Amino acid sequence: MQEVVCQKDDLQPGEMMESTFGRHSIVVCRSSNGEYYAFMNRCIHQGAPLSKGKLCGAPEPTDNVGEYNFVKEGDILRCPWHGREFDITNKGCMLANEKLKLKDFKVMVEEDNVIVYK
Amino acid sequence: MSQKQATKLHLIDTDIHERAQYKDLLPYLEQPYKRYITDNHWLQEKHMPYTQPSVAGVDRADARVPDGRPAGSDLSFMQEQLLDPIGHDVGILTGALDPSPSSMHGWYEMATALASAYNDWQIDTWLDQDERLYGSVHIAAQDPQSAVKEIERVGSHPKMVQVLLPIDDQLWGEPFYHPIFEAAERHELMIGMHHNEPPVYYGKWPRYFIEWHTLIPTAHMNIVTNMVFNGVFEKFPRLKLMMIEGGFTHMPFLMRKMDQQYKDLRHEVPWLKRKPSDVIREHMCFTTQPLEEMTKKEFMQVMEQMGSDEIVSFSTDYPHWDYDSPFDALPPGLDEDLKRKLFSENAKAFYPKLKHLRKER
Numbered sequence: 001m002q003e004v005v006c007q008k009d010d011l012q013p014g015e016m017m018e019s020t021f022g023r024h025s026i027v028v029c030r031s032s033n034g035e036y037y038a039f040m041n042r043c044i045h046q047g048a049p050l051s052k053g054k055l056c057g058a059p060e061p062t063d064n065v066g067e068y069n070f071v072k073e074g075d076i077l078r079c080p081w082h083g084r085e086f087d088i089t090n091k092g093c094m095l096a097n098e099k100l101k102l103k104d105f106k107v108m109v110e111e112d113n114v115i116v117y118k
Numbered sequence: 119m120s121q122k123q124a125t126k127l128h129l130i131d132t133d134i135h136e137r138a139q140y141k142d143l144l145p146y147l148e149q150p151y152k153r154y155i156t157d158n159h160w161l162q163e164k165h166m167p168y169t170q171p172s173v174a175g176v177d178r179a180d181a182r183v184p185d186g187r188p189a190g191s192d193l194s195f196m197q198e199q200l201l202d203p204i205g206h207d208v209g210i211l212t213g214a215l216d217p218s219p220s221s222m223h224g225w226y227e228m229a230t231a232l233a234s235a236y237n238d239w240q241i242d243t244w245l246d247q248d249e250r251l252y253g254s255v256h257i258a259a260q261d262p263q264s265a266v267k268e269i270e271r272v273g274s275h276p277k278m279v280q281v282l283l284p285i286d287d288q289l290w291g292e293p294f295y296h297p298i299f300e301a302a303e304r305h306e307l308m309i310g311m312h313h314n315e316p317p318v319y320y321g322k323w324p325r326y327f328i329e330w331h332t333l334i335p336t337a338h339m340n341i342v343t344n345m346v347f348n349g350v351f352e353k354f355p356r357l358k359l360m361m362i363e364g365g366f367t368h369m370p371f372l373m374r375k376m377d378q379q380y381k382d383l384r385h386e387v388p389w390l391k392r393k394p395s396d397v398i399r400e401h402m403c404f405t406t407q408p409l410e411e412m413t414k415k416e417f418m419q420v421m422e423q424m425g426s427d428e429i430v431s432f433s434t435d436y437p438h439w440d441y442d443s444p445f446d447a448l449p450p451g452l453d454e455d456l457k458r459k460l461f462s463e464n465a466k467a468f469y470p471k472l473k474h475l476r477k478e479r
């Protein structure tokens with residue numbers, strides 16, 4: 001099964017949008033380096049619509065108390081409800097606990113089409 | 119309880135309150151500090167509005183020294199009433215919070231002098247006099263530089279096992295105090311925290327002692343949360359914290375709450391790289407007293423929710439009024455293995471300076 005979920009130009013790096021894949025609501029994201037990613041549009045915590053959240057960056061883990069290194073601008077999807085952070089470029093893993101991850105879909109780009117497939 | 123039963127305990131008692139009368143400290147104080155006590159009758163500020171919460175104030179009525187001195191102020195009476203009949207292997211002294219140099223709201227020079235005097239008195243009067251007794255380094259933590267000097271001065275004493283910090287209204291986890299933790303870590307000292315006069319009712323005193331005393335664990339929860347989220351244990355990986363006289367049954371809630379908060383708010387504390395509950399299980403231990411009365415089943419449920427039976431350590435709190443008896447405070451029927459951990463193994467594993475006791479049994 002495969003489906004065109006949006007056009008390449010619908011998203012600039014660091015942007016995301018809601019779309020559908022079969023019966024599923026999905027969120028299509030474009031990372032800072034221009035790659036496309038797609039996830040189930042439902043937070044694994046309590047089901048919030050992720051497309052209403054924010055693609056942003058995050059302070060990376062540091063060894064120094066009091067230090068904030070804000071990195072990955074455009075690659076971190078923060079949930080609109082409780083604000084948990086998921087790295088779209090790392091299979092949607094939660095930053096606070098890498099064992100937890102969003103449901104992700106395979107994505108390819110053909111000409112102007114962004115296609116999700118299984 | 120017979121002597122025979124008693125000697126089987128091999129108890130490490132993680133909270134015994136020895137008491138200095140101010141006059142005991144005079145030989146260890148220099149001028150001008152000495153003069154403020156002899157001439158000006160200096161007393162440490164105290165804030166509790168309550169009179170006598172129990173039969174003999176905050177002490178066991180039978181613990182007053184027969185010659186009339188206050189409870190906890192005489193070694194031989196403590197030996198006779200506590201250490202010998204119960205069969206302590208080790209007792210860890212935690213002071214009587216008066217003086218409590220780190221609680222003072224000013225005049226840190228006096229606080230520093232008192233801390234040094236107290237340490238010297240403690241070593242001479244207790245640690246050097248009974249091989250079972252181990253001590254806590256008193257400091258004036260409001261002035262980290264002087265506190266570090268004091269840790270350097272007495273911290274290498276083989277029987278000083280921890281640096282004592284009171285739980286009042288200071289947030290010791292903040293970076294300003296980190297030099298203290300660095301010095302403690304250097305000397306294989308752990309941190310012991312014991313409440314003094316925490317303002318647990320929105321910063322005020324409630325009308326009744328029973329209200330204040332019921333909610334002391336909330337003050338412990340404040341400082342546990344503060345220490346973890348301020349990254350103290352990430353920065354000082356060999357440091358551990360003994361939370362004294364707050365009990366432990368509040369911790370399953372707090373660990374779960376902190377873990378959930380961490381998932382939501384990690385971005386604010388990126389120096390914390392693992393679950394708060396993992397930090398707590400690796401770096402903290404909780405003394406048992408004052409135990410709520412529980413059945414074995416209830417007790418084991420709490421233990422299970424702690425996620426470890428190795429972070430709780432028995433304490434009597436002698437000579438205070440809410441003393442817990444090692445024979446009667448725990449629910450009956452606990453497994454021998456668990457009792458061994460609570461009574462001694464966990465404390466031995468916790469304090470580096472007790473490591474010479476680890477292999478005996």
Ligand code: FES
Pocket residue numbers: 043044045046047048079080081082083084
């Ligand atoms: S629903 Fe997404 S963080 Fe709670």
